[in-house]
Amino acid sequence: NNVDQGSVYLFAQNKNGPDQWGQVQRLHGADGLAGDYFGRAVAISGDDIIIGAAITANITELPPSNLASSTPSVPGNTQGFAYVFHGVASASTPVNGTVSGHIAAVNGNPVAGVQVRLSGTQNRLSVTDAQGNYRFDNVVTNGAYTVTPSLLTFTFSPPERSFNQLAEQTVADFTALPSGNTLNPIDATAFFVRQHYIDFLNREPDEPGLNFWITNIDRCGADQSCRDVQVINTSAAFFLSIEFQQTGYLVYRTYQAAYGDMPNAPVPLTLSEFLPDTRQIGANLVVNQAGWEQQLESNKQSYMAAFVQSGRFITAYPVTMSPAEFVDKLFMTAGVVPSSSERTQVITEFGAATSSADTAARGRALRRVAENSRLAQQEFDSAFVLMQYFGYLRRDPNSGPDTDFSGYNFWLTKLRAFNGNFQNAEMVKAFLVSGEYRHRFGP
Numbered sequence: 001n002n003v004d005q006g007s008v009y010l011f012a013q014n015k016n017g018p019d020q021w022g023q024v025q026r027l028h029g030a031d032g033l034a035g036d037y038f039g040r041a042v043a044i045s046g047d048d049i050i051i052g053a054a055i056t057a058n059i060t061e062l063p064p065s066n067l068a069s070s071t072p073s074v075p076g077n078t079q080g081f082a083y084v085f086h087g088v089a090s091a092s093t094p095v096n097g098t099v100s101g102h103i104a105a106v107n108g109n110p111v112a113g114v115q116v117r118l119s120g121t122q123n124r125l126s127v128t129d130a131q132g133n134y135r136f137d138n139v140v141t142n143g144a145y146t147v148t149p150s151l152l153t154f155t156f157s158p159p160e161r162s163f164n165q166l167a168e169q170t171v172a173d174f175t176a177l178p179s180g181n182t183l184n185p186i187d188a189t190a191f192f193v194r195q196h197y198i199d200f201l202n203r204e205p206d207e208p209g210l211n212f213w214i215t216n217i218d219r220c221g222a223d224q225s226c227r228d229v230q231v232i233n234t235s236a237a238f239f240l241s242i243e244f245q246q247t248g249y250l251v252y253r254t255y256q257a258a259y260g261d262m263p264n265a266p267v268p269l270t271l272s273e274f275l276p277d278t279r280q281i282g283a284n285l286v287v288n289q290a291g292w293e294q295q296l297e298s299n300k301q302s303y304m305a306a307f308v309q310s311g312r313f314i315t316a317y318p319v320t321m322s323p324a325e326f327v328d329k330l331f332m333t334a335g336v337v338p339s340s341s342e343r344t345q346v347i348t349e350f351g352a353a354t355s356s357a358d359t360a361a362r363g364r365a366l367r368r369v370a371e372n373s374r375l376a377q378q379e380f381d382s383a384f385v386l387m388q389y390f391g392y393l394r395r396d397p398n399s400g401p402d403t404d405f406s407g408y409n410f411w412l413t414k415l416r417a418f419n420g421n422f423q424n425a426e427m428v429k430a431f432l433v434s435g436e437y438r439h440r441f442g443p
Contacts, residue, residue: 005029006038008051012140029053029083038083049085095142099163100135101172103128103149103156111176113151115190120145125211127190129204136207141166149174151191152183153442184442189217192231195441199391200238200248202279206286213237228429236428239387246296247282248274252383254304254370257334258313266405266412267382267397271390277303304363319357323350326362330369335378342372381420385412385427392431394440401436 010025027049029038041052099118103111110132118124118136121143126134128149139145148160154176161172185191193213197205213234220226238244254277255268262268281303285295307313317326327346331338338346349364356362369375385408389397397408411427418425431437 003034005032005034005036006040006053008039008042008049027051027085029081036081051083051085053081053083095140095168096138097141097166097168097170098135098137099139099145099147099166099170099172100133101147101174103132103134103174103176105176105178111151111154113185113188113191113194114154114156114176115150115188117148117150118145119148124207125190125214126207127194127205127210139166139170141168147172149176150188151176151185152188153179153181153185155179182443184438186438186441189214191441193217193234196235196238196391199394200244200387201241202275202282203286206289208288209286232423232428232432235432236422239384239391241287243282243285243287247285247299248278248387249376249383250300250370251277251281251303252386253334253375253379254307254366256379257330257366257369257372257375258307259316260333260335265398266408267386271394271396274390277307280306300367301363304367305359308362308366309359317356317362319355321356323347323353323356323361323365326350326356327365327369330366334369334372334375336369336372336375338372381415382412384420384422385415388427388431392434392437 005028008027009023010027011021012024029036029051032038032053036053038053039051040054043050101116103114103116105111110128110130112128112130112132114128114132114134116126116128116134118126118139121140122145124136124139126136128134142165144162144164145166146160146162149156157175157177161174163170163172186195190210193210194205196213197203197209216234217227217230220230239249251274252268255273259268262270281299283299285299286292287296308317317329321329324347327343330346331343346365346368349368350356350358350361353361356365386397388411389395389408393400398405402408411425411430415422415425415427422428
């Protein structure tokens with residue numbers, strides 16, 4: 001019944017999960033009455049909280065000894081109070097910590113691709129990296145948790161670890177024991193998704209991305225036909241992703257613009273050229289993380305600058321070439337006929353110079369051609385097929401069991417026959433179920 005008495009509610013980040021705010025405490029004045037308006041002003045400093053209350057009172061009714069000499073005796077004046085709470089912020093706000101660990105076989109070898117589930121106050125999912133490590137950041141410490149590892153081809157000792165009131169850094173290690181079955185770990189969703197980050201994006205998965213793609217597949221439950229479709233779509237999504245299109249596919253287009261197809265080959269580069277260049281242009285990049293656009297831009301600038309300073313590029317494009325000659329050769333090699341304005345924009349990178357010796361301008365010009373929309377469109381199918389070999393099989397199309405490009409040409413012809421529809425062409429499916437791909441990971 002205390003109308004307008006007022007309260008202050010404290011909320012904490014990560015209370016109900018990562019970046020999910022939740023109420024942790026309600027504060028009010030011990031002597032509170034109706035009309036106090038407790039919480040009219042709030043200030044927090046460290047562990048101290050000061051809360052203001054504007055309490056309306058008729059000053060003429062107060063004993064004279066309570067009146068300050070500077071306060072006029074005006075009926076209806078207001079008298080304010082401040083309440084100080086000490087230690088409330090730290091006591092009420094959950095401290096965030098980390099839960100991490102290492103998973104290794106009995107011989108000490110790390111086990112990668114193990115799904116690690118954190119359940120309890122927060123529910124999270126991670127996967128071990130190449131060193132067998134996993135990590136959960138921003139875990140609320142005043143909760144109860146269970147950490148459970150799983151992978152088709154292993155059992156784990158202990159099967160799980162449980163914790164109450166976590167320390168700031170909590171370690172949960174496990175030993176992986178071969179299960180003795182003949183299953184293939186690539187059929188485990190977390191293992192499968194992580195492998196795609198490695199094969200196409202050249203990095204370990206970030207937790208939000210990992211969880212998104214795992215959910216995309218596992219939402220099918222026991223419906224195998226649904227799962228088969230989602231596995232294919234998830235796999236293709238890595239090639240189609242912004243991150244790959246702006247890194248791996250840009251590397252492909254850069255080679256195409258600079259050198260065209262290799263002699264006696266329908267592709268512009270080899271796996272040994274593609275991998276280091278893609279790692280360079282994708283360094284420290286995680287799309288959708290804070291600052292990713294700036295990181296990508298910095299990577300592109302550095303990559304193009306290094307590319308145009310290579311001996312191969314300088315031999316193909318001598319610095320004595322005029323800007324117009326330089327640009328025209330790039331477009332011709334790329335197989336793109338630019339509009340007049342496109343050509344002029346690229347030449348303008350050199351300003352008033354009469355030669356193309358300016359390294360920075362060379363890099364910018366090459367990038368403009370490599371990022372040309374018509375080049376991206378005309379090479380899309382060719383790159384999609386090539387990445388089946390680079391990503392899934394980790395080899396060139398004319399190596400291993402293939403002695404020429406007949407397999408590559410077959411899939412390119414089929415993909416084009418279906419107007420680029422990888423599902424109808426069954427291209428991604430064929431590589432995923434191939435013995436060569438599956439034998440990379442198991443029987």
